[in-house]
Amino acid sequence: GVFMRCYNLDGCAEHDAEDARRVAEKLKIPFYVWNFENEYKKKVVEYMVKGYKKGITPNPDVMCNREIKFGLFLEKALRMGADYVATGHYVRLSPEFPISNYQFSNNYKKCLKNFKIENLLKIKNYKLKIAKDLNKDQSYFLWTLTQKQLKHCLFPIGDYLKSEVRKIAKKAGLSTAEKKDSQGICFLGKVNLDDFLKKYIPEKRGDVFDIIGKKIGEHKGAHFYTIGQRHGLGISGSKKPYYVVEKNVKKNTIVVAEGDDNSALYKKEIKLTDVNFINQNIINSQILENIGINVLTRVRYRQPLISAQLIIHNSKFIIQFDQPVKYVAPGQSAVFYLPAIASA
Template sequence: MSGGVDSSVTAYLLKEQGYQIVGVFMKNWSFPVKRITECPLYQDYLDMVSVCKFLKVPYLVFSFEKEYRKRVIDDFFKEYRAGRTPNPDVLCNREIKFDLFLKEALKRGADLMATGHHIRSRKTPKGYQLLRGKDPIKDQTYFVYPITQAQLGRCLFPIGEYTKAQIREIAKQVGLPTAAKRDSQGICFIGRIDAKDFLKTKLLQRKGDIVDLSGRKRGEHEGAWFYTLGQRRIVGLSGTAKPLYVIKTDVRKNLVIVGSDSDTYTKVARIGPLHLINPKEYTSRTLVGKQFLAKSRYTPELSRGVLKKDSKGFYFQFSQPERAVTSGQSLVLYQGQVCIGGGVIKDNIK
């Protein structure tokens, strides 16, 4: 339980269904961080406690600070230092919540783990499927695609059957203390922290040039690794008649290259190892050459395309040019409501 309305309603629904539940707060961060003025973890903990007391259920705290720093935060900085834009929520779910947290819960005698994700699961003769949440705006399968069959078999996702508005209404009607609490924004299980401010705690500011495709200098920046593909608000960019966007960064040369919005579009996303949620239902061999829906970033929108493979590995060819296909993010595949799996984007090709 994170102290938010989604996990609060999850606890309420399960108790109403007759489950014996224990609320668990996951403590992954408490180290002081320079430049960071707002880290609401303690308030989130207090909100979790108030909900558990309201529901009359016991609560615990699991601490994974050391593991979280090593397996999520260190990788986060490593990727940005290399000029990629990782998704910490994908990392957190893969490395901590559905791995260490689940193992600890089972070790302590739990039969199942329930989360407040807007996702669903379904058991079929061939195994478990991961399904998109009923609310297309809030669907979080993008963050959970690395999940395995063994993990799905031990998990419940009660709120995936509801829209966010319905969740809010349930919380309000029941009188849950978190009914009016705003959704969290920021880095997974750290809180409402601006990613750029967080990066500056480890990555040095390095003055460099902002150039256009012709090589003409258009301004100066404070470090190429602070910028990501498709970004429009570019600190240090001189006034321009038309909007300019980041279309590429070169951390080795410390350059930020800008262009028009049309320059951010590509047709192909090349990905790393392909993770399949249910290998008995879908195999990489049978998927190649077929058309799927896909997300190249966390968004409600789905794009069509074909999964292909060559000597360099898997790649996804979009039916229409896709904006800001960014290395470090994930390319997640869907067939209807079913999330098939995905892989980390290595590169994009025009």
């Protein structure tokens, strides 16, 4: 077993490491601690701070998975001779096998006359699927993974509910069976996000406008707000709460809309950057010819899946929602699934 030590502000990493050590002792397996504190601070923490400085809402958990857990950690494990890395992510991995002669390479086709086809099966690809426990599913945070990484990954709890995992752990006598779930941004722990950001971004008073351009208040700095935020605005005199619908860090202004049903909170389509297709097979002519494909998507963790179309327009990937979606924040992840993968 390996514990990955990363940059951490509230000291809980020490308790987590000790928990992992006790589990390894109970299972009678070797235990190691690998330190990635400096790498984490550079690749994840600095990325997050730069994002807020630019005025977007970054996703540090996605970056941690890409750069650390399935980047540096996986690479080190493979160098040390590991075949696979098993993690506690709630997600399922499904191998895709060839189903006809046409899916075999020419070298394999030559063998088909002499062997039963089941003896020639070779994994062609991997599908990353939503976990059985929909409330705990973490596929949203794993959208950057590649086939090269997935072929060395195991996700043993993806087919179980959280309650079932706890029962298995309790039956095995593991001390972590009743451990509370972690919450929030992983490295912050109990540290408030605003308090953390203030170490890097100074407060600067600015104006708050409503959607018709009328000044209705002041804020502490546009960098500290995200689209859809309702708390910390300091605006009174309205029966309905206000929500952030726009911010400009250069002008240090934010725009708010009154009421959670305000049309300014909704988006019908979004443009994507840094697109990653875990399974390249879906990049077919339907997308390339602007016809598009039907997908299910979410723009926030645990958000219910939304029907949409994925298309290319003017060399840009675009998601067009069947119904307008609230609280779409630039910088966050829009993760899309093929309907068959989402429901399997």
